[in-house]
Amino acid sequence: MSNAAHRSNRVLVVATIMLATFMVAIEATIVATAMPRIVGQLGGFSYYSWVFSAFLLAQSTTTVIYGKLSDIFGRKPVLIAGILIFLAGSLLCGLAWSMMSLVLFRLLQGLGAGAIQPVTMTIIGDLFKLEERGRVQGAMATVWATSAVVGPLAGGIIVDSFSWAWIFWINLPIGIVSIIAFMIFLKEEVAHKQAKIDYLGSVLFSISIVALLVMLTETEASAWILFTLFAVFVVSGLFFLAQEKRAPEPIISIALWSRRLIATSNAATLLAGMALIGLSTILPIYVQGVLGRSPIVAGFTLTMLIVGWPLAVMLSGRFYKAFGIRRTLRAGSLMFPFGACFLLFLTPESSPVLAGAGSFFMGFGMGLISLTSIVLVQDSVEWSMRGSATASIIFARSLGNTLGATVLGAILNAGISHYASGDTAAALHKALNQPTGLSALAADPAIRTIFDAALHWSFWGVVVVAVLTFFTTWLIPVGHRQAREEPAVASEAASH
Helix, strand or coil: CCCCECCCCHHHHHHHHHHHHHHHHHHHHHHHHHHHHHHHHHCCHHHHHHHHHHHHHHHHHHHHHHHHHHHHHCHHHHHHHHHHHHHHHHHHHHCCCCHHHHHHHHHHHHHHHHHHHHHHHHHHHHHCCHHHHHHHHHHHHHHHHHHHHHHHHHHHHHHHHCCCCHHHHCHHHHHHHHHHHHHHHCCECCCCCCCCCCHHHHHHHHHHHHHHHHHHHCCCCCHHHHHHHHHHHHHHHHHHHHHHHHCCCCCCCHHHHCCHHHHHHHHHHHHHHHHHHHHHHHHHHHHHHCCCCCHHHHHHHHHHHHHHHHHHHHHHHHHHHHHHHHHHHHHHHHHHHHHHHHHHHCCCCCCHHHHHHHHHHHHHHHHHHHHHHHHHHHHCCCHHHHHHHHHHHHHHHHHHHHHHHHHHHHHHHHHHHHHCCHHHHHHHHHHHCCCCHHHHHHCCHHHHHHHHHHHHHHHHHHHHHHHHHHHHHCCCCCCHHHHHHHHHHCHHHHHC
C-alpha cells in the first residue's frame, strides 16, 4: 500500500501504541495523587494548578502541529521525536528543585505528549480498515480506563514507599521500550518531497491558543490582564488565518477544517468534551459533599463512565452492522443527554447508583460519538491529510475539556454566590478549602442544602451542553449510500 504504513506486524504495533498511550494516559491521575506531597516538599502552593495547566497548554497547542508534521515526514519519526521530548521532560520533572522549575519541565513534557495521541490514532487509521477499527479503538479505550484505575493507586504507593520523583521517572523505561518497538515493528513508506514547514503559522497558532487557554484558566486575574490576553488571542488568530491562506504547506488547512464533515465532527467533539469534563469534575464533589459518601464511592460513580465508554467502542462494530453508522451516531448522541438528565434528579437523599447510572450512559454515548467521528473523519481524507484531520478531533476534545472546566466551574461559583451570603458563604468556602472539608460540609444540613442547589446549576450546564452535542451530531453528514455500505463492511468486525 503506497504512502501508508505496512500491515505487517500490526498486532505488535498496536501493542506498542497501547504502551505509549498508557504512559501519557496515566500521567494525569498519578501526578494528581502525588501533588500534595510534592507541593509540601517544594513549596509554592500558588503554582499548584499550573503544574497541570502547563502540561495541558503545551499538549493542546502542539497537537495539530504534530499532525501536520506526520503528514509531511511520516508517522514514525514524528512520534519517536515526541516520545523523546516527553521522556526528557519526565527526567527533568523528577529533578525539579522548585514549583516553578516543575511547571517549566511539565511544559516540556506536554510538548512531547502533544505528538503521542494524535499520531498513534493516525497510525491506527493507516493500518486498519474501517470494519477493523472498532475493535482496535476498543482496546485503546481500555488503556484509558485502566490508567484511571491504576494511576491513583500507583501514585499513592510511589509517594509512600519511594521518592515522588519516580512518578515521572517511571515513564523512562516505558518510553524507551516504546521507541525501540516502533523502530523495529512500524514500517511505512513515505513519498519524500520538498516540504516547506510553516514556522510562522506554528508560532502564531501557538501564541493565539496559549492566550486563549490562559485567559480561560486564570479567571481570577485582573480585568486588564484578561483583556490583554483576549486581544492577543484575536490579533494573533487573525494573522494566523491570513498566514495559512498563503502558506504553501499550512499547519492547518483552512479548506480541510471548513469541510462540513470535519467542521461538524470537531464541533460535536468539542461540546462533548465540555460536558464530559463537567461531569468528571463536579460529580465527585456532589457525591462527597452532598451525598456524604467516601472518595471511593465518588470514584465508583466515575468508574461507570470509564466502563461505558470502552464498552460502546467494543460494541460499535455490531451496531454498525445492525443499524448503520448514521443511526449508531445518532443513538449515541441521544444517550449522551439522556445520561446527563440523571444528574438533575439527584437529591441529598439519593443513592450513588443514580449518579453512576447517569455516568454510565454519558460514557456509552461518548464512546459512540468519539469513535464514529474519528472513523468518518479519517475515511474522508487521503493519507497525506489524515494526520491533520485526526489531530483536529483531538484538539477539539482538548479545547472542549478546557472550556468545560472553566465555564462549568464559573457556573458553580455563580450558584454559590447566588444561594450563599455572609457567614454561610464564608463557612462554605472555608469547608471547600480544607482537606476534609467535603465530609464536614455534608454533615451540616444548612450548608449542604446551599451546596446542593449551587451544584445543580452546574448540572443544568452539563445537560445544556449535552443537548447541544446531540443536535450538532445530526449535522454531521452521513450519506444514505455510506450508511448502507458501512454495515456490510462492518460485518467482519461484528462477527469476532
